[in-house]
Amino acid sequence: MSDTVVAxxxxxxxxxxxxxxxxxxxxxxxxxxxxxxxxxGVDGCVAALEEFVREALRAGGLPTDPPFAVHTSAYLxxxxxxxxxxxxxxxLSARGWSSTLDVGNDVxxxxxxxxxxxxxxxxxxxxxxxxxxxxPDGRSYRFPxxxxxxxxxxxxxxxxxxxxxxxxxxxxxRGPKTALESAxxxxxxxxxxxxxxxxxxxxxxxxxxxxGLCPLLFEVAAAGDEVAQDVVTRFTEEVSLLVxxxxxxxxxxxxxxxxxxxxxxxxxxGASVIADIERRCLKVAPRARVRVVEVNPVVGAALFGLDKxxxxxxxxxxxxxxxQRV
Numbered sequence: 001m002s003d004t005v006v007a008x009x010x011x012x013x014x015x016x017x018x019x020x021x022x023x024x025x026x027x028x029x030x031x032x033x034x035x036x037x038x039x040x041g042v043d044g045c046v047a048a049l050e051e052f053v054r055e056a057l058r059a060g061g062l063p064t065d066p067p068f069a070v071h072t073s074a075y076l077x078x079x080x081x082x083x084x085x086x087x088x089x090x091x092l093s094a095r096g097w098s099s100t101l102d103v104g105n106d107v108x109x110x111x112x113x114x115x116x117x118x119x120x121x122x123x124x125x126x127x128x129x130x131x132x133x134x135x136p137d138g139r140s141y142r143f144p145x146x147x148x149x150x151x152x153x154x155x156x157x158x159x160x161x162x163x164x165x166x167x168x169x170x171x172x173x174r175g176p177k178t179a180l181e182s183a184x185x186x187x188x189x190x191x192x193x194x195x196x197x198x199x200x201x202x203x204x205x206x207x208x209x210x211x212g213l214c215p216l217l218f219e220v221a222a223a224g225d226e227v228a229q230d231v232v233t234r235f236t237e238e239v240s241l242l243v244x245x246x247x248x249x250x251x252x253x254x255x256x257x258x259x260x261x262x263x264x265x266x267x268x269x270g271a272s273v274i275a276d277i278e279r280r281c282l283k284v285a286p287r288a289r290v291r292v293v294e295v296n297p298v299v300g301a302a303l304f305g306l307d308k309x310x311x312x313x314x315x316x317x318x319x320x321x322x323x324q325r326v
Contacts (some may be wrong), residue, residue, distance in 0.1 A: 004069040005305030006053055006097060009109045009298035010076035012036055012127035013211075013264065015049070016298040017056040018323075019069065020305065024315035026322060028060025034127075036078030037088055046091045049074070053097070072098040073305035075109035075297070077128065080144040102304060105142060106297060107132040113300030113320075114260030114293035118307075121246045123239050124297070126263035127211060128155035131242035133257075135250040143242070154238040156265045160213035162231045163220075168193045170227075178227035179220050187216055218269050236273060239266070240280035247285050256287035267292055295323045 003022035008015065012034045019028040032055075035048040054064045072092060079085045089103045107130045111122035121133040129152055130145035144150040147158075167184035169175030171193040181193065188196045188205065199205035221228035239261070247253050259281055261267075261274065278290040299320060306316050 006069040006072045007302035008074040020302045024319035028056040030055035038078035066096045072101045073301045109297040109300035110262040120258035122260040124263040125265040133246035156214040160210040163213040163217040179225040236276040244284040253285045259290040262293040
């Protein structure tokens, strides 16, 4: 298919696909669950992605036989090391989707989606948390995002675990009283937190539901609960530490870097949480410009593709304008 891009952004919880023309028009779109190759394997990931791409093509009334486009731009969670990127690149190349192909970690798509020129720092926080940066001189830095083993703290699932941990300790007397105790029990429709613990232990409660406690944590904190507020404060510290470490590595502390925040957690928190992150970032880089991304990261994947095609600035601006969140 001439002069089109297949753009993919795949997080841990969801995957989005856009088919975009060279002039920045969205021709088709689809959405599905997360299919990180670390979770479902490379073959399972590619098979699922191909179905998502075909769905986007069908939505736009486009042919569904490969090649699908001139270029494929795929940015997924779970591509934390070069060998993982290469494994996915080879598997996608074998499918013959397009004549050219780029793959990378999903945090890079977030940065491209939010930054005016593709440089700066991005932190994504959905189920997990990660950060990356590009300097104007071409240098880049990104953290692996493997959880505690790679030094991470603060993804949505981990924040949900923190809410549950403090709630359980409030009930059994090992910790301070907190409104999380009743809020978490109500979330699980349980009489006690011990019932929740047993349900999780015997797999009568899906452990994935712990992620849903994350927005509850922020709600309880916003209502004034000190225990929840302490967890949220640690979270804002962690986000700002990611930003600060990247800015220092890339010598951006005296510049005016754009700092882009995205992912389900950071796009869902209140203005006061973002303001606290901004305040902490400005201590390190006083001219930094901190903001929440205004388009979904899949738009960043599409912009990378349009870069590859040599599309005009007007086409890229049109794409961002057409996909901006209302």
